[in-house]
Amino acid sequence: MSLPTYDQLMLPLMKLLSEQHEAIKFGDMAILMAERSGLSTEELNLRLSSGTKTIFYDRVGWAKTYLVKAGLINQPKRGFCELSEIGRRLDLKNLTSITIEFLMQYESFSNYKLGILKENKEVENEVSEVTFIQKLEETKTPDEIIIGTTELLKESLKRDLLRLIKENSPQFFERLVVDLLVAIGYGGSHQDAAKAIGKTNDGGIDGVISEDRLGLDKIYIQAKRWENTVGRPDIQQFKGALADQVAKKGVFITTSNFSKEAIESARKSGIVLIDGDKLTSLMIEFGLGVQIERSFHIYKIDQDRFDEDNF
Missing domain, CATH: 1.10.10 (Arc Repressor Mutant, subunit A)
Structure with missing residues (x-):
């Protein structure tokens, strides 16, 4: 059997x-x-x-x-x-x-299965999504299959990370933001960063963190564990808070996403936006809340080793 x-x-x-x-x-x-x-x-x-x-x-x-x-x-x-x-x-x-x-008849699954491939769909509209997947598998090279499968696993992991973040408290999210910013290289020590985040309660600012270990410049943080889309008014409020502090740099982090108007407003003001997708991507990139289950090595011929002129 x-x-x-x-x-x-x-x-x-x-x-x-x-x-x-x-x-x-x-x-x-x-x-x-x-x-x-x-x-x-x-x-x-x-x-x-x-x-x-x-x-x-x-x-x-x-x-x-x-x-x-x-x-x-x-x-x-x-x-x-x-x-x-x-x-x-x-x-x-x-x-x-x-x-x-x-x-595939369930939209949530079809969106998951197609993942990022949906943006590059070049088949006729009347072709079913199942057929689309089959055609992709028929025409992919081994390298493309590995890359595509890796991306699919990554998208699944990102969704699971976001779900776990939302299941925890706002205080957990604040600590997670601290860990992420320190992992990226901001805030100096973790202790200094932890003191800075979640302490201000100052008109839309959730924390202040050093941009470098010397503390020469400050980055103002807004961290929101939200479900709803962050709109332009939320960005405007954050911009006002930054202006009150005569601050030049701000980062708005959320577990949800940003509206087009919010993105445009932030772009004009130099505010960096990190939505749920970017947040989980950074967590994976910097190994926060994830671990390597297994890794693979892909080998190729070392041409120099078979070139007789090198001997």
């Missing part, structure tokens, strides 16, 4: 959750899936080449991730899963399988 693929695990996973009366831990869910799989102990113990986890556990994880992206599974709290209202409306008894093509 061969190990089921992640898509072959999606329907069994949905059926298992339909039997639960409350949210279940992912670890417990994976154990139940393993017990129902009919796989031998040896098969269940097969591990990824990295050795970090079993192949079966990894595939259950990806099945869960895709179902969450489609909105069929909710995560009411960290590490727990349950069927969503949309998931409960599915006729699971008469479904023979849940495939990527099936999930």
Whole structure:
């Protein structure tokens, strides 16, 4: 018996959750899936080449991730899963399988799956998104597949980071901003930066941080853990606060996004905007809240080693 693929695990996973009366831990869910799989102990113990986890556990994880992206599974709290209202409306008894093509009918999943590729879509409008993905896979080089998959994993990680940030308190977000700015190179020491952030309460300014270790210049910070789009009035308020301080540099950080008017207003004033997408990108770039699970080396021929003139 061969190990089921992640898509072959999606329907069994949905059926298992339909039997639960409350949210279940992912670890417990994976154990139940393993017990129902009919796989031998040896098969269940097969591990990824990295050795970090079993192949079966990894595939259950990806099945869960895709179902969450489609909105069929909710995560009411960290590490727990349950069927969503949309998931409960599915006729699971008469479904023979849940495939990527099936999930593409849900906008949240299609947006996730296509990711940044959607901006570069060059096929006719009547071509389905599933066909678009298939065409991309048929024409990609191995290098392009690696890059595309890496970007897809990165986008998924960024969404998960943003969700975790929003689940925590505003005070957690302030500390996160401190950690990020120090990681980037601002604020001198972490202790100095921590003293500066969240202490001013001065008309739209949440903190002041040194631009360099010598403290020769100051950057004024606005840090907002928001859901709604930040508009022009919010930027105008921040600009007014900067003017009162005779400040030249400001950074507005939010977990949401900025309206076009807000972006234009900030651009004219030299205010740097960091939205949720940029925030999580910087966290990944500077290793804040993330860790490397595994890495790969791609080798090529060293031509000099085979050039006889070099010997």
